[in-house]
Amino acid sequence: MHDVVIAGAGPVGLFLASELALAGCSVLVLERDADPRPPLKALPLGLRGLNAGSVETFYRRGMLQPLLKASGADAANVGADPEADEAPAPRSLSHFAGITLDATDIDPAALIYRLPGAAMDGFMTSLEAVTEVLAERAATLGVSIVRDAPVTAVTQDEETVTVTAAGQDYSARWLVGCDGGRSTVRALADFSFVGTEPLFTGYVAKVTFADPHELPLGFQLTPTGMYLRTPLAGHLGMMDFDGGAFDRTQQLTREHLQTVLRRVSGTEATLEELHLASSFTDRAMQATTYRNGRVLLAGDAAHIHSPLGGQGLNLGIGDAMNLGWKLAATVRGDAPNDLLDTYTVERHPVGAAVLDWSRAQVATMNPGSNAPALQQLVRDLMGTPDGTTHVYRRTSGLFHRYDLGSEQPLIGCTAPDFRLTDDISLGDLLQEGRGVLLDFSPQQRLSEQAAPWKNRVRYVTGRPRNDLGFEALLIRPDGIVAWADTPAAPVGDALGHSLARWFGRC
Structure with missing residues (x-):
């Protein structure tokens, strides 16, 4: 098993x-x-x-x-x-x-x-x-x-x-x-599984254009929809606001794609060949x-x-x-x-x-x-x-914030890439898939609190190039800050509670 x-x-x-x-x-x-x-x-x-x-x-x-x-x-x-x-x-x-x-x-x-x-x-x-x-x-x-x-x-x-x-x-x-x-x-x-029904059928295709000059590169919003042509050879995307009616209901043919393209682009663009195509919708x-x-x-x-x-x-x-x-x-x-x-x-x-x-x-x-x-x-x-x-x-994916019960704005967010030496940064420390406790104090003052969790949390000391005003941080294995210590916020029991909350009993 x-x-x-x-x-x-x-x-x-x-x-x-x-x-x-x-x-x-x-x-x-x-x-x-x-x-x-x-x-x-x-x-x-x-x-x-x-x-x-x-x-x-x-x-x-x-x-x-x-x-x-x-x-x-x-x-x-x-x-x-x-x-x-x-x-x-x-x-x-x-x-x-x-x-x-x-x-x-x-x-x-x-x-x-x-x-x-x-x-x-x-x-x-x-x-x-x-x-x-x-x-x-x-x-x-x-x-x-x-x-x-x-x-x-x-x-x-x-x-x-x-x-x-x-x-x-x-x-x-x-x-x-x-x-x-x-x-x-x-x-x-x-x-x-709940949500909203679609407004459009979307298409992505690899084609051969007879007249690519008819279709400028990039996203093109039109009175009837949208089309996209990228620098990749023959790459075409389209959105046809038909209520999602065509998606997976009929075969994707060159003739159908050409009809949709002419409708949404307002041009007489011609597709010589259809090599590969797929459809999708905006069902959410x-x-x-x-x-x-x-x-x-x-x-x-x-x-x-x-x-x-x-x-x-x-x-x-x-x-x-x-x-x-x-x-x-x-x-x-x-x-x-x-x-x-x-x-x-x-x-x-x-x-x-x-x-x-x-x-x-x-x-x-x-x-x-x-x-x-x-x-x-x-x-x-x-x-x-x-x-x-x-x-x-x-x-960007860098500014999601999970509600971890703290008003400190970094807690619940992805941790900055603190650089401890020329060769070691937080990103390197997280490769093992364990949590990381960063202690920037010269006295290694968190060593006793970290010891019981040493098999689950890596304890790392040293002064980073830029500490952003923090004295210590607890980072979850997914790179999210679970606890942060600043000069204005003494450690107290908060670190122990955070370790127990995310890593279990020691």
């Missing part, structure tokens, strides 16, 4: 599997597809954007350099100068409703608690590249992956879960559904809880929305990073009683916010007689420093 069975060998399932294996759990991944490299994951249809928060997550597990290499990205455009004393201004920014914003309009003064590090910006990649890096990581850690094994049945009792896939039963202590927006696990385990749905007994959900299995702004992959990676260490501690038996419940408590509001962000973009893009006025108003507001900074904070 395995500790955990994961349904789905996409990025979320593989990242979660690696987190669990890193913590010593036995993990089995069941994947319904036989082909580990389906065409839809490769460029151009597999094009995805990783935000700065996801880049930071890969960095904190030692996978950033392999991912940059697999993605053909330049590390110099992602990280900061290692000799810098201050974090650079953001260099990349997501769009809002197809409206491109200028990163130079971001107000750096509004981005507190940032330090220079190896992961400062997002970059473009592909599902193929992300999956390959994570599959190699999972294999190195001993994760078993069974392909061509769609899940067909799930039963559970108080102690175990039994999963049937490809005619075989697998037993585990826990099951996590990472099997996508049409999750079989979610349906079989009777999760409630979310599970009301991410846990039902011994079954949990993560990624698209827990929430679906339109791909506008590129938040889907990033949201799923965040789920996996949050869940992994909590589920592993539960498997080991050293977790506080309610630790696993904090997964839904923390991640459900983040998912709900992303769904609303998606809905707001769709509402802005929805054609109609009033649409140009609304779009111009949004463009004007987003083009201000406050508006641009707001978009960056909502989409």
Whole structure:
């Protein structure tokens, strides 16, 4: 019997599997597809954007350099100068409703608690590249992956879960559904999935254009929808506000895509060939809880929305990073009683916010007689420093804040990349997947309090290049600040309570 069975060998399932294996759990991944490299994951249809928060997550597990290499990205455009004393201004920014914003309009003064590090910006990649890096990581850690094994049945009792896939039963202590927006696990385990119905059918395709000059590059909002052409050869995206009527209901033919393109672009653009295509909608749905007994959900299995702004992959990676260490501690038996419940408590509001962000973009893009006025108003507001900074904070993945019961603004947020020496930073210390207690005091005054948790929390002392006014911080395995000590706030019993809350009894 395995500790955990994961349904789905996409990025979320593989990242979660690696987190669990890193913590010593036995993990089995069941994947319904036989082909580990389906065409839809490769460029151009597999094009995805990783935000700065996801880049930071890969960095904190030692996978950033392999991912940059697999993605053909330049590390110099992602990280900061290692000799810098201050974090650079953001260099990349997501769009809002197809409206491109200028990163130079971001107000750096509004981005507190940032330090220079190896992961400062997002970059473009592909599902193929992300999956390959994570599959190699999972294999190195001993994760078993069974392909061509769609899940067909799930039963559970108080102690175990039994999963049937490809005619075989697998037993585990826990099951996590990472099997996508049409999750079989979610349906079989009777999760409630609620939200809003679609307004459009979206298309992404690889085509040969007869007259590419008819279609300018970038997002193009029109009176009848939106289309996108990127520098990738033959890459085409479209949104047709038909109420989602066409999605997966009919075959995607060249003739149909050409009809939609001419309608939404207002041109006579011609498609010579259709090589590959897929459809989607802006249906926005979310599970009301991410846990039902011994079954949990993560990624698209827990929430679906339109791909506008590129938040889907990033949201799923965040789920996996949050869940992994909590589920592993539960498997080991050293977790506080309610630790696993904090997964839904923390991640459900983040998912709900992303769904609303998606809905707001769709509402802005929805054609109609009033649409140009609304779009111009949004463009004007987003083009201000406050508006641009707001978009960056909502989409960068660096400014989510979990409510951990403290008014200190850093607690509940991702930790800055404190640099202790020329060769060691917080990101390096988190690669083991354990918590970290940073003690900046010269007397190592927290050593006695840290000692009982030494197997779960790494105690590190030393003066960082910039301490941001803190004397000590407790960092969870997912990089979230759980406790912070400043000169104005004596340690008292707060550190002990935080250690016990997140790491169990010593």
